[in-house]
Amino acid sequence: MMRILAVGLLLFASAASAQLAPPHAQTPAEPCSNMIYPVNQPTNRPPVPPATWRAPQSAVVWVDLTVDNRGNVKDPVIAVSGGKEADEAVLKAVRHWTFRPAVCGIQPVETRIHIKLNLAVGKPGSAPPE
DSSP states (O other), rough: OOOEEOOEEEEETTEEEEOOOEEEOOSSSSSTTTTEEOOTTTOOOOOOOOTOOOSEEEEEEEEEEEEOOSSSSEEEEEEEEEEOOHHHHHHHHHHTTTOOOEEEEEEEEEEEEEEEEEESSOOOOSSOOO
């Protein structure tokens, strides 16, 4: 059974933007009737589009990763490629992310999530907010 975490962030990095769509969490092997899924921390930096990109250019990358019971990222893999450079930028960023871990009852648990990231350079509306 899949559940959707109802948290999405719009993150900006200089003239480039990366949007984090709500992750899809896979339920653990043992069912949990009151599971709270991982929450992305606001300190997580978005992937920065490759320096070789010129405006306008964009890519969508889906990444699967495990959030351990401490909120650390393990085993990130590209599920849907946005191209070699975009994939490398996403993997570089998510390896440094932390989450509030999933919780079953009061016990933090490891879970695997599926995240969509939109990378863009020079798209209208991609300027950082003032």
